[in-house]
Amino acid sequence: xxxxxxxxxxxxxxxxxxxxxxxxxxxxxxxxxxxxxxxxxxxxxxxxxxxxxxxxxxxxxxxxxxxxxxxxxxxxxxxxxxxxxxxxxxxxxxxxxxxxxxxxxxxxxxxxxxxxxxxxxxxxxxxxxxxxxxxxxxxxxxxxxxxxxxxxxxxxxxxxxxxxxxxxxxxxxxxxxxxxxxxxxxxxxxxxxxxxxxxxxxxxxxxxxxxxxxxxxxxxxxxxxxxxxxxxxxxxxxxxxxxxxxxxxxxxxxxxxxxxxxxxxxxxxxxxxxxxxxxxxxxxxxxxxxxxxxxxxxxxxxxxxxxxxxxxxxxxxxxxxxxxxxxxxxxxxxxxxxxxxxxxxxxxxxxxxxxxxxxxxxxxxxxxxxxxxxxxxxxxxxxxxxxxxxxxxxxxxxxxxxxxxxxxxxxxxxxxxxxxxxxxxxxxxxxxxxxxxxxxxxxxxxxxxxxxxxxxxxxxxxxxx
Amino acid sequence: xxxxxxxxxxxxxxxxxxxxxxxxxxxxxxxxxxxxxxxxxxxxxxxxxxxxxxxxxxxxxxxxxxxxxxxxxxxxxxxxxxxxxxxxxxxxxxxxxxxxxxxxxxxxxxxxxxxxxxxxxxxxxxxxxxxxxxxxxxxxxxxxxxxxxxxxxxxxxxxxxxxxxxxxxxxxxxxxxxxxxxxxxxxxxxxxxxxxxxxxxxxxxxxxxxxxxxxxxxxxxxxxxxxxxxxxxxxxxxxxxxxxxxxxxxxxxxxxxxxxxxxxxxxxxxxxxxxxxxxxxxxxxxxxxxxxxxxxxxxxxxxxxxxxxxxxxxxxxxxxxxxxxxxxxxxxxxxxxxxxxxxxxxxxxxxxxxxxxxxxxxxxxxxxxxxxxxxxxxxxxxxxxxxxxxxxxxxxxxxxxxxxxxxxxxxxxxxxxxxxxxxxxxxxxxxxxxxxxxxxxxxxxxxxxxxxxxxxxxxxxxxxx
Numbered sequence: 046x047x048x049x050x051x052x053x054x055x056x057x058x059x060x061x062x063x064x065x066x067x068x069x070x071x072x073x074x075x076x077x078x079x080x081x082x083x084x085x086x087x088x089x090x091x092x093x094x095x096x097x098x099x100x101x102x103x104x105x106x107x108x109x110x111x112x113x114x115x116x117x118x119x120x121x122x123x124x125x126x127x128x129x130x131x132x133x134x135x136x137x138x139x140x141x142x143x144x145x146x147x148x149x150x151x152x153x154x155x156x157x158x159x160x161x162x163x164x165x166x167x168x169x170x171x172x173x174x175x176x177x178x179x180x181x182x183x184x185x186x187x188x189x190x191x192x193x194x195x196x197x198x199x200x201x202x203x204x205x206x207x208x209x210x211x212x213x214x215x216x217x218x219x220x221x222x223x224x225x226x227x228x229x230x231x232x233x234x235x236x237x238x239x240x241x242x243x244x245x246x247x248x249x250x251x252x253x254x255x256x257x258x259x260x261x262x263x264x265x266x267x268x269x270x271x272x273x274x275x276x277x278x279x280x281x282x283x284x285x286x287x288x289x290x291x292x293x294x295x296x297x298x299x300x301x302x303x304x305x306x307x308x309x310x311x312x313x314x315x316x317x318x319x320x321x322x323x324x325x326x327x328x329x330x331x332x333x334x335x336x337x338x339x340x341x342x343x344x345x346x347x348x349x350x351x352x353x354x355x356x357x358x359x360x361x362x363x364x365x366x367x368x369x370x371x372x373x374x375x376x377x378x379x380x381x382x383x384x385x386x387x388x389x390x391x392x393x394x395x396x397x398x399x400x401x402x403x404x405x406x407x408x409x410x411x412x413x414x415x416x417x418x419x420x421x422x423x424x425x426x427x428x429x430x431x432x433x434x435x436x437x438x439x440x441x442x443x444x445x446x447x448x449x450x451x452x453x454x455x456x457x458x459x460x461x462x463x464x465x466x467x468x469x470x471x472x473x474x475x476x477x478x479x480x481x482x483x484x485x486x487x488x489x490x491x492x493x494x495x496x497x498x499x500x501x502x503x504x505x506x507x508x509x510x
Numbered sequence: 511x512x513x514x515x516x517x518x519x520x521x522x523x524x525x526x527x528x529x530x531x532x533x534x535x536x537x538x539x540x541x542x543x544x545x546x547x548x549x550x551x552x553x554x555x556x557x558x559x560x561x562x563x564x565x566x567x568x569x570x571x572x573x574x575x576x577x578x579x580x581x582x583x584x585x586x587x588x589x590x591x592x593x594x595x596x597x598x599x600x601x602x603x604x605x606x607x608x609x610x611x612x613x614x615x616x617x618x619x620x621x622x623x624x625x626x627x628x629x630x631x632x633x634x635x636x637x638x639x640x641x642x643x644x645x646x647x648x649x650x651x652x653x654x655x656x657x658x659x660x661x662x663x664x665x666x667x668x669x670x671x672x673x674x675x676x677x678x679x680x681x682x683x684x685x686x687x688x689x690x691x692x693x694x695x696x697x698x699x700x701x702x703x704x705x706x707x708x709x710x711x712x713x714x715x716x717x718x719x720x721x722x723x724x725x726x727x728x729x730x731x732x733x734x735x736x737x738x739x740x741x742x743x744x745x746x747x748x749x750x751x752x753x754x755x756x757x758x759x760x761x762x763x764x765x766x767x768x769x770x771x772x773x774x775x776x777x778x779x780x781x782x783x784x785x786x787x788x789x790x791x792x793x794x795x796x797x798x799x800x801x802x803x804x805x806x807x808x809x810x811x812x813x814x815x816x817x818x819x820x821x822x823x824x825x826x827x828x829x830x831x832x833x834x835x836x837x838x839x840x841x842x843x844x845x846x847x848x849x850x851x852x853x854x855x856x857x858x859x860x861x862x863x864x865x866x867x868x869x870x871x872x873x874x875x876x877x878x879x880x881x882x883x884x885x886x887x888x889x890x891x892x893x894x895x896x897x898x899x900x901x902x903x904x905x906x907x908x909x910x911x912x913x914x915x916x917x918x919x920x921x922x923x924x925x926x927x928x929x930x931x932x933x934x935x936x937x938x939x940x941x942x943x944x945x946x947x948x949x950x951x952x953x954x955x956x957x958x959x960x961x962x963x964x965x966x967x968x969x970x971x972x973x974x975x
Contacts (some may be wrong), residue, residue, distance in 0.1 A: 074826030135828055141724065204826055231730075245729060249827050258791035259606065262941040264710060264912030265696075267842045268812035269803045271796035274837075275746065275815050282747035285740065326723035331736035331867035338734045347733035350740050351830050352821035357838060361539030361669055362714050362875045363600055364840055364913075365816050365941055372739075373822060375829055377732045402796035410827045447729030448829075476727040476830055 048492045051183045056488055060151070060162070062092065063175050063487070066131075067149045067164040073109060073132035073204045082200055085131045086110050089174075089198050096178045097185030098196065104216075106208035109200035113219070116185065117193045123505040124193040125498060126222035126459070128451070129174030129229065130202035133166035134476045141478035156235070156472055157483040168482035169475035173228035173468060174198060176490035184495055191502040195222060202229075205249070205411025206451045213458040223505055224424045225455050226497065228490060230445050230467030235485065237315050238436045240428050241465035243343065243444035244452055246378030246415035248388045249351075252395060253406040254280070254370045260356075261366040271402035273370040274355045280398055280405075281372065284348055288334035291348050291376075293394045296387065301380040303344055311339055314441055324472060343444035347377040373410070377446060384412035384450075413450015416463070423504040424462045431466075431496035435489065466490075466497065513957045516648045521953055525616070525627070527557070528640050528952070531596075532614045532629040538574060538597035538669045547665055550596045551575050554639075554663050561643045562650030563661065569681075571673035574665035578684070581650065582658045588970040589658040590963060591687035591924070593916070594639030594694065595667035598631035599941045606943035621700070621937055622948040633947035634940035638693035638933060639663060641955035649960055656967040660687060667694075670714070670876025671916045678923040688970055689889045690920050691962065693955060695910050695932030700950065702780050703901045705893050706930035708808065708909035709917055711843030711880035713853045714816075717860060718871040719745070719835045725821075726831040736867035738835040739820045745863055745870075746837065749813055753799035756813050756841075758859045761852065766845040768809055776804060779906055789937060808909035812842040838875070842911060849877035849915075878915015881928070888969040889927045896931075896961035900954065931962065 052059070071085035072078040086103055089112045093101045098114035109132065117124075136146035144150045149164035162172065177196070184190040197220065201207050213220065230241040254273040261270065286292055303311075316339055322330065332341035341347075355370030357363035376391065378384055392407040399405040418425060420442050432440040445465070452463045468490035474480045517524070536550035537543040551568055554577045558566045563579035574597065582589075601611035609615040611630035618625050627637065642661070649655040662685065666672050678685065695706040719738040726735065751757055768776075781804055787795065797806035806812075820835030822828035841856065843849055857872040864870040883890060885907050897905040910930070917928045933955035939945045 074828065075824065135822070135824060135826075137822070137824070138725070245732075247729075247829070249829070251827075256792060256796075259939065259944075260603070260942045261790065262912065263812075263814045263816060263840055264712075264842060265910070265936060265940075266790075266807065267710075267814050267840075267911055268797050268806040268810055269795060269911075270790065270792055271794075272814045274818050275750065275813075278743040278746035278815065278818070279750075281740065281743040285744075325726065325731075325735065327721060327735055327867060328869065329736075329865075329867040330734060331721075331741075331865065332733050341733040342731065345733055347728075348740075349728045349732050349737045349831055350743065350821065351728060351828060352823045352832075353739050353743070353835065354819050354823040356815065356817035357600070357602070358817045358819040358836075359540065359600060359602065361600075362716075362838060362840075363539065363816060363941070364712070364714070366814055367817075370818065371823075373827060375728055375732075375827075377729060400794075400796065402792060402794040404793065445730070446732055446734075447727065471730060474724065475730075476828070477725045479724075 046187045064149045070147045096182040108208035112198040114196040122192045123223040126195045132200040136165045160484045161481040163481040168469040168473040170229045172482040179491045180494035225463040230465045231469040238432045239441040241445045242418040242442040244416045247448040248384045248412040249375040249410035251408045263364040277370040299381040342446040380415045414453035416452040427501035430500040434496045435493045529614045535612045561647040573673035577663040579661040587657045588688040591660045597665040601630045626946040626948045628946040633934040633938040635694045637947040644956045645959035690928040695930045696934035703897045704906040704908045706910045707883040707907040709881045712913040713849045713877040714840040714875035716873045728829040742835040764846040807911040845880045879918040881917040892966035895965040899961045900958045
C-alpha cells in the first residue's frame, strides 16, 4: 500500500488528532502555561507510542522536557533522527485573531480551497511535527519502514532551545544517527516545492535605559534631564545608517559574501514583489541598499526591535518623564557570523554610545548560528527525489531568513547533516495572529516523508558498499 | 484672632479632613474611575458649604462636573476667584509606591521633619486646593473675610481641562472677579518662598506608525519590510539635533527671547546643581546647548516622549516585527508660542519625515498657552506682602516649567490676572510614585492666603479711589 491511499482512508482521523493537540496552549515563553506545556509533552508521548515507536519516554531537562521515541528495526540499517517542537509562540495580540488561538477552526482560504487549520502552532511546529508521527504510523502499520527512526521533540524551541545542548551533551550515543530530518520551515508555494538549504543565525538581547531614579513631572523637569525614551530612540536609530546598514563596528566582518552567479541563481526563484507587498499590505519595501528583497530576507543580516516600552501607555495623557525605557532587539545572522561574538559586539557598542546622562544595561537573551546544507550530499538528494516522487518536479533549493539555532548545534554534537523539509507557506502567518496550516500541505507532508526514508536508505547503503 | 492661632487649635482636624479627601481615587484620565471622581466632587461641595460658602453647586459640563461656591459679603468690595482641581494623575507605576496611593500615610522626611502626607494628589492639587477651603473657614468663623470670594474647582485639569472653556463661555457673569488665585505650583524651598510668574504652554500628541497589516515573523520578513518600532525610533530621534535643539521647522520662530539681564536675574535664584542631580540620582544633566538647567526648565521649550509601546513586551522573547508602534509626545511651550500652531507644525513635520514604506497618524491630545504674570501689578504686590507677613522675607518671582493651560484661558474670558501662589516643593514627587505634601507647607498655605485677601482688598480699593 502506498502512502497516498493510506492517507486517503485515514485523513479525517489525522486532522482530528492534530486539532486535539492544537487545543493545548503550550506557550514556552510564559511560565504561567507550564502545566499545559507538560500536558502537551505527554500528548506527544502517547501519539508516538500509538504510531509504533517502541521506546517512548519523557526526558527531564533543566527546563521543559524533551519527548524521545525510537523504532529500531535493524542496527545495520541507517538511522534517521526526526526533530520537532511541541511548544508554540505566545498568541498575542489576541484581539487580532478571528477565532481563539487555542480553539482550532478549519476553513477554506484563497490559497487553501481544501481548508486550512487555524490555531497557534498549526504550522509552527505542531502541524509539521505531527506529519512525521503520521508518516511513521503509515510505515509501521503497512510494513513500509526501510530504516531505523528516532524522534526528539522538544518544548523550548520558541525560547531558544535553552536545555537542548544540555540534553545533546548527555545523550550522544542514544541520539546517534545518519541524518537529521526537520520540518519547521516552508516551501515557496504549493506549485514550487522547495528544500531549505540555509538558515540565518540569531542574537536576541534586551536593553534597559535608566535616567532619573523615579518618574518625573515633564513640566518641572522637561528639558533638564535625559528622557530615557528619547535617548533609547536615538540609540536605536543610530544602529542603522541611511542605507539601512548596521553601524555596529565589526558586525559585517565575517559575513559570507555570495558570488554574483550565486546571487543570480537566487534571483531565479519564483517571486512576485507586487504580490508580496499586497499580501502584507505595505506601501513599499524597506531594507539594506544594494540587495533585493529575497537577498535582504535570507543572505543578509538584520537588526529588528521586537518590542519597546516605557512611560505612560494607558488611556489618555500623562505628562511624565519615565525613569526607565526598555527594548527587545534581535539580529538575524548569516553564515560565518558567530552569534556570541555578535552579541558581545552589540553589548560593547550599545554601552559605548549611551550618553553619560543615562545608564544602560544589555541582557543577552539567546541565539544560534546560521547554517547551510550542501546540495550535493545524499541527504539533499534523498529529499529532492522524495519531492519528485510526490510533486513530479524537482525541489528548489532556497535560503530561509528564519533561524533554527539548534541545527548547527546538532552538527557539532551528533556529527550529522540536517535536511530541512518544510511544507508550510509564507502566508501561514506563523508567529502572527490567525496562524494556519493548509490541510493539503499537512497531507502532502505525510505523503512525502516515507519516500525520503526510502531514498535515503538506498543512497546510504550504496554509499557504504 | 489671627490665622496662626486658629490653625494651631484646628490643624489636626484640617489634616484629617484632607486625608479623607485623598482616599478617593479621582483619576480623570481613566474613565473606569468616573464614579470615584464624581464622589470627590460631592466631597468638595460639602467641604465648601461647611467652610462658609453660601451658594455651592455641582455644575454639570460635557465632561466631569465643576464645583462652584461663593461667599459674597458686599457687591462693592473686590472679588477673588479661587481655582483648583479635585482630579489627580494616574498613580502608576504602582509597584514603585512605598504605600498605596489612595491610602494616605503621614511620616517625616528629611525635608519635612514635621511629617508629610503621602498620597496621589496630596500636593497636586487636593492638598493645595484644600488650603483655600480651610483659609475660608478661618475667615468666616472669625469674621476676617475682607472681600467676596468665589470658588471654581474642576475635575479635568490632569486631562487638559477639556470642559473648562465650555463652562467659562457660559458663566462669564457668574465668574466675574478682580483677580484669580491659584495654588497649583510650588515654592523654591521652605526658606525661599516664591511666586510663580511664568508658566509653560503645552502641546500633547499621540502618534501611530503602521507598517505591515499584521505582526510578522522577524526571521522570514526581517530585513525586507519597515519595522514600525525602528522607524518610530528614527523619527523620534530626528526631532532633536546633537545640541538638543528641536528640529521641527518654525518651532522656535515665536519663542520669547529673554534679555541677558533677565537671564542674569534668573540665575540668582537659589539653585544647587549637585543637590539637584543627587535628588533624582542622575549621573549628569542633559538639555539644550547654551542654556542653564534653570533656563532649560522654564524659559525654553521642550519635546519629551511620555510613553512608547509596540511589539512584544511580555516575559521572555518573541521574534516578531509588529504591525504598529505608538508614542505619546508632549512639547512644553514658552510665551508667544501658540499651542495649536505648534501642534500643527508637529503634525505636518512628523507626517513629512515618515518614509513611504509606513503610514503615520498624529492625534492631537490637548494643549494650552504659556503665561506671564507682571510683577508690577497689585495682584503680585498683594501676594508678595502676604508672603512677607508670614515668612518675614519677600517672595522670589520665578518662572515654572509646568503648564496650567487654563490660566491664559481665564484672562481671555474673565479679563483678570492670575496669581500663582504655590506651597509645594519640587521634591513632592507630583505625577510620580510617592507623591507627598509637607504638613508645614499645608499649614503655611492656610496661614498666608488670608493675608493675600487683606492686601489685595486694600490695594484694589486704593486703586479705585
